[in-house]
Amino acid sequence: MIQLKTTATPNTTTSWRPRVLRRQxxxxxxxxxxxxxxxxxxxxHLRSGATLSPFTLAYETYGTLNTERSNVxxxxxxxxxxxHVAGYHSPDPDAKPGWWDDAVGPxxxxxxxxxxxxxxxxxxxxxxxxxxxxxxxxxKPYGLRFPMVTVADMVxxxxxxxxxxxxxxxxxxxxxxxxxxxxxxxxxxxxxxxxNVVFLASTSRSSxxxxxxxxxxxxxxxxxxxxxxGNYYGGPIPAGGLAVARMMAHITYMSDASMDRKFxxxxxxxxxxxxxxxxxxxxxxxxxxxxxxxxxxRFDANSYLYITKAIDYFDIGADYGTLHAAVARIQAHxxxxxxxxxxxYPAEQGLELVQALQETGREVEYQHVHAPFxxxxxxxxxxxxxxxxxxxxxxxxxxxxxx
Amino acid sequence: MIQLKTTATPNTTTSWRPRVLRRQxxxxxxxxxxxxxxxxxxxxHLRSGATLSPFTLAYETYGTLNTERSNVxxxxxxxxxxxHVAGYHSPDPDAKPGWWDDAVGPxxxxxxxxxxxxxxxxxxxxxxxxxxxxxxxxxKPYGLRFPMVTVADMVxxxxxxxxxxxxxxxxxxxxxxxxxxxxxxxxxxxxxxxxNVVFLASTSRSSxxxxxxxxxxxxxxxxxxxxxxGNYYGGPIPAGGLAVARMMAHITYMSDASMDRKFxxxxxxxxxxxxxxxxxxxxxxxxxxxxxxxxxxRFDANSYLYITKAIDYFDIGADYGTLHAAVARIQAHxxxxxxxxxxxYPAEQGLELVQALQETGREVEYQHVHAPFxxxxxxxxxxxxxxxxxxxxxxxxxxxxxx
Numbered sequence: 131m132i133q134l135k136t137t138a139t140p141n142t143t144t145s146w147r148p149r150v151l152r153r154q155x156x157x158x159x160x161x162x163x164x165x166x167x168x169x170x171x172x173x174x175h176l177r178s179g180a181t182l183s184p185f186t187l188a189y190e191t192y193g194t195l196n197t198e199r200s201n202v203x204x205x206x207x208x209x210x211x212x213x214h215v216a217g218y219h220s221p222d223p224d225a226k227p228g229w230w231d232d233a234v235g236p237x238x239x240x241x242x243x244x245x246x247x248x249x250x251x252x253x254x255x256x257x258x259x260x261x262x263x264x265x266x267x268x269x270k271p272y273g274l275r276f277p278m279v280t281v282a283d284m285v286x287x288x289x290x291x292x293x294x295x296x297x298x299x300x301x302x303x304x305x306x307x308x309x310x311x312x313x314x315x316x317x318x319x320x321x322x323x324x325x326n327v328v329f330l331a332s333t334s335r336s337s338x339x340x341x342x343x344x345x346x347x348x349x350x351x352x353x354x355x356x357x358x359x360g361n362y363y364g365g366p367i368p369a370g371g372l373a374v375a376r377m378m379a380h381i382t383y384m385s386d387a388s389m390d391r392k393f394x395x396x397x398x399x400x401x402x403x404x405x406x407x408x409x410x411x412x413x414x415x416x417x418x419x420x421x422x423x424x425x426x427x428r429f430d431a432n433s434y435l436y437i438t439k440a441i442d443y444f445d446i447g448a449d450y451g452t453l454h455a456a457v458a459r460i461q462a463h464x465x466x467x468x469x470x471x472x473x474x475y476p477a478e479q480g481l482e483l484v485q486a487l488q489e490t491g492r493e494v495e496y497q498h499v500h501a502p503f504x505x506x507x508x509x510x511x512x513x514x515x516x517x518x519x520x521x522x523x524x525x526x527x528x529x530x531x532x533x
Numbered sequence: 534m535i536q537l538k539t540t541a542t543p544n545t546t547t548s549w550r551p552r553v554l555r556r557q558x559x560x561x562x563x564x565x566x567x568x569x570x571x572x573x574x575x576x577x578h579l580r581s582g583a584t585l586s587p588f589t590l591a592y593e594t595y596g597t598l599n600t601e602r603s604n605v606x607x608x609x610x611x612x613x614x615x616x617h618v619a620g621y622h623s624p625d626p627d628a629k630p631g632w633w634d635d636a637v638g639p640x641x642x643x644x645x646x647x648x649x650x651x652x653x654x655x656x657x658x659x660x661x662x663x664x665x666x667x668x669x670x671x672x673k674p675y676g677l678r679f680p681m682v683t684v685a686d687m688v689x690x691x692x693x694x695x696x697x698x699x700x701x702x703x704x705x706x707x708x709x710x711x712x713x714x715x716x717x718x719x720x721x722x723x724x725x726x727x728x729n730v731v732f733l734a735s736t737s738r739s740s741x742x743x744x745x746x747x748x749x750x751x752x753x754x755x756x757x758x759x760x761x762x763g764n765y766y767g768g769p770i771p772a773g774g775l776a777v778a779r780m781m782a783h784i785t786y787m788s789d790a791s792m793d794r795k796f797x798x799x800x801x802x803x804x805x806x807x808x809x810x811x812x813x814x815x816x817x818x819x820x821x822x823x824x825x826x827x828x829x830x831r832f833d834a835n836s837y838l839y840i841t842k843a844i845d846y847f848d849i850g851a852d853y854g855t856l857h858a859a860v861a862r863i864q865a866h867x868x869x870x871x872x873x874x875x876x877x878y879p880a881e882q883g884l885e886l887v888q889a890l891q892e893t894g895r896e897v898e899y900q901h902v903h904a905p906f907x908x909x910x911x912x913x914x915x916x917x918x919x920x921x922x923x924x925x926x927x928x929x930x931x932x933x934x935x936x
Contacts (some may be wrong), residue, residue, distance in 0.1 A: 335798065337793055339787075339792050341815050341817055342780075342817050343781075345813075345815075345817070346777060346780045350753055350777045352773075353753070377748070378746075378781050381745045384742075386741070386742040389741040389742050389745060393741045395738065395744070403581075405681035406681070407842075411845075412744050412748075414748070418748055418752075419752070435810065443808075445798060473789075
């Protein structure tokens with residue numbers, strides 16, 4: 131772990147604050163969108179040595195591809211995300227928008243007035259792309275027969291999708307957390323296909339503590355008898371174990387201060403402590419329980435196992451010998467942002483990448499954002515993010531157009 | 534949450550470092566010790582309004598009570614501790630010493646050449662004191678029929694023990710984490726019975742994040758079908774759930790940096806990644822699994838539920854209206870120490886107590902210790918702790934003798 135030396139890098143700024151909002155009025159929605167599918171009979175050759183064929187990728191797009199096919203932004207999702215980044219799947223007024231609706235739309239940080247935004251559910255996922263809950267060629271769900279996947283494998287699958295869509299080069303890959311890992315992996319594995327990378331709240335290699343938290347979550351799933359070594363499709367799902375994994379993970383996405391501000395020691399439905407195990411006593415307990423419950427309704431436990439493994443495996447340096455060797459392959463320009471209260475992906479980790487990029491002569495802007503919401507700051511601090519990411523993309527776009 | 538203002542308090546020091554070791558040579562052991570029991574037919578009137586009677590307390594003592602009965606130090610244990618602080622229960626060379634053997638013995642920080650050290654298993658525990666695994670008056674294990682207990686209830690039970698031992702006043706109460714909560718509660722509830730308090734790595738009220746982590750652990754236990762609403766005695770125990778709770782908690786006791794230093798991304802028994810769910814892949818996974826396994830062999834899942842609840846309930850200010858009102862009752866002199874890498878009980882929490890003590894005119898020394906081992910620093914940094922705590926106790930003892 132390197133020291134956080136904010137003065138060592140001339141183009142590093144701390145205490146980043148937006149001076150103006152990118153848009154005065156709150157921008158609009160992309161509206162009703164549809165999940166699309168691309169089916170591939172090709173073979174994915176995975177890092178583990180295993181192969182996967184055939185495979186399907188679920189994806190969504192927003193905005194319009196320009197005639198030069200040069201305005202593509204590939205957003206890569208994190209552990210619990212999917213292809214549905216923005217807009218609505220139904221006109222139902224109660225429908226929930228995509229997971230980063232604040233980020234994608236006309237006038238938003240990924241501005242669909244200018245950019246054609248693509249997001250695909252990762253391989254190993256459970257929202258339309260081939261994963262452990264998909265049917266194997268024998269007509270039965272893969273379960274644990276699904277091969278182990280890595281972030282590099284996810285990116286390889288995404289390359290198939292871009293080829294399928296006729297897109298040779300993307301203006302940017304972008305993501306936070308595991309999404310940023312993919313965005314980085316893209317620029318390293320396919321250097322001539324990525325112009326810019328937006329790398330938020332992430333690391334070039336998963337730390338011991340990150341692996342440990344993921345493993346504790348996996349153990350919660352393993353411990354659920356309904357998990358049954360991954361053979362639960364058609365029967366009761368390991369809801370208890372998955373909910374516990376999610377609750378624990380959810381704590382790591384928030385900061386101590388933001389939890390305190392949101393809930394403090396407020397009681398749930400009581401004026402005084404009921405002193406009971408029968409119901410949540412503190413409001414934060416009810417909140418965690420709700421988060422766990424919501425998650426099991428939408429996420430597959432085996433996918434949770436596979437994707438957390440992919441995160442743990444992530445070490446871009448190990449793929450090419452050293453971090454510097456990996457980074458030296460990069461042709462893209464980088465925006466790296468870390469968040470002051472993100473203790474799961476602390477600033478040192480982002481800065482280690484920044485320094486490697488600088489030491490190998492790559493182009494990088496680094497922002498250390500003072501934001502109180504922990505790892506989730508990138509989702510919550512919409513105005514800050516719009517200014518920072520939107521501003522970066524505008525600037526990069528204008529610089530390209532100037533040539 | 535108050536700001537960490539190290540300059541605001543004249544007797545506050547940061548960057549504490551020992552100048553000399555208290556003892557040049559490594560001090561000795563208290564040797565073979567025995568767990569003792571005190572049985573009470575009296576009634577504990579608990580904060581919840583419930584009562585508990587009869588009850589038993591398991592305890593151990595080290596050193597010799599002086600004729601004035603003035604050299605007593607009551608050590609209070611944390612969540613997973615028990616009465617067996619130091620020495621050995623058997624002459625077997627493979628026997629493990631007590632949980633804080635580095636701290637208690639001749640020449641150690643709690644120096645048994647001078648002090649008579651007592652530790653008792655908390656009420657609600659599972660190592661000899663009455664708890665949910667004990668038999669209720671009807672001859673069956675309490676299970677969830679055991680009343681909910683608080684830190685104040687634990688302290689009330691400890692008061693019965695001191696009365697039983699004929700000790701009116703203790704030279705010091707001391708503890709870390711939940712142990713420090715008890716040490717503080719003693720000085721507030723029984724101000725004329727405590728001369729000094731050693732308050733390490735703790736808080737005057739459990740934070741939202743602390744409650745959240747405890748709740749995630751409890752949910753892991755609830756989710757284990759063997760838990761069976763607490764009715765598992767005589768049958769299979771909820772080992773899976775308890776192990777998951779322990780693994781998760783264990784991560785919170787270490788720092789990111791200390792985990793990284795200890796394990797990094799080292800693989801377990803493999804030169805290259807095996808890409809499997811069948812065994813631990815990273816060394817840290819094996820370590821967590823081992824920690825979980827060891828814990829279920831020695832700890833009762835229901836006790837884990839009750840004791841984490843007691844920690845969550847802890848808010849010394851709420852007992853007396855405000856923190857300042859509670860603290861204003863105190864007659865004891867305080868040593869408060871926080872640890873730089875302890876992110877579970879961050880320095881701000883200890884400092885909030887320090888400021889309340891100062892603002893109400895109490896006597897307090899505050900040390901912010903730079904130590905890399907997270908919450909467990911108080912267990913690991915033996916030389917630092919010996920100098921700081923041992924030095925404090927020596928100084929306080931000499932000051933008393935001077936009068």
